[in-house]
Amino acid sequence: QKEVEQDPGPLSVPEGAIVSLNCTYSNSAFQYFMWYRQYSRKGPELLMYTYSSGNKEDGRFTAQVDKSSKYISLFIRDSQPSDSATYLCAMSDGYSSASKIIFGSGTRLSIRP
Amino acid sequence: DGGITQSPKYLFRKEGQNVTLSCEQNLNHDAMYWYRQDPGQGLRLIYYSQIVNDFQKGDIAEGYSVSREKKESFPLTVTSAQKNPTAFYLCASQEGGTDTQYFGPGTRLTVL
Numbered sequence: 001q002k003e004v005e006q007d008p009g010p011l012s013v014p015e016g017a018i019v020s021l022n023c024t025y026s027n028s029a030f031q032y033f034m035w036y037r038q039y040s041r042k043g044p045e046l047l048m049y050t051y052s053s054g055n056k057e058d059g060r061f062t063a064q065v066d067k068s069s070k071y072i073s074l075f076i077r078d079s080q081p082s083d084s085a086t087y088l089c090a091m092s093d094g095y096s097s098a099s100k101i102i103f104g105s106g107t108r109l110s111i112r113p
Numbered sequence: 114d115g116g117i118t119q120s121p122k123y124l125f126r127k128e129g130q131n132v133t134l135s136c137e138q139n140l141n142h143d144a145m146y147w148y149r150q151d152p153g154q155g156l157r158l159i160y161y162s163q164i165v166n167d168f169q170k171g172d173i174a175e176g177y178s179v180s181r182e183k184k185e186s187f188p189l190t191v192t193s194a195q196k197n198p199t200a201f202y203l204c205a206s207q208e209g210g211t212d213t214q215y216f217g218p219g220t221r222l223t224v225l
Contacts, residue, residue, distance in 0.1 A: 008153060032211070032212040036216075041219070042218055043117075043119075043217050044156075046213060046214070049211070088155065088156070092212040094212050100158060103155040106155065
């Protein structure tokens, strides 16, 4: 079993829809959670960073962490064609100065105009 | 502009050749990482370095080598011992005190 599971998609939704992207994990020691966006043939860029449980909002993006269920989500409101990309979740236990980050395999998202 | 640069963007290698991928950062980050990304797969850690003159193997280090002579630079050599090197290679640096990593634009390596 992988430490981090993420549905690869592809996920296709119409412009303006609310998008929900999810990851599950097995290591209860994870306490730092991140979402990255990766456009085709580019490096990933950090979208959201959260510590422990709860919600964090940044513009149209909301990150949600449920440590009791070992489940994290990224919601995108008012989705735009420019949101079409692969979204990677990532997490770590943060117990060392350069602790290893475990990445999900990514969900490919397509927003239809 | 602060950031991470990787060169070249595209690299072609003949079988049996060693090639070196460049990674430079001006973010003043101590930790740097090399990942490999294959289609449909997540990022797999090749090597990482927490400080100058020190580095550790990641999950798939076989066939790769690195050096860390300067804080700003972390080059990766793909040796002829790497049996399936065709992939997208990503370099990242990590902000101290957090687990936030910042990525370069990547190098796509193709073996001819």
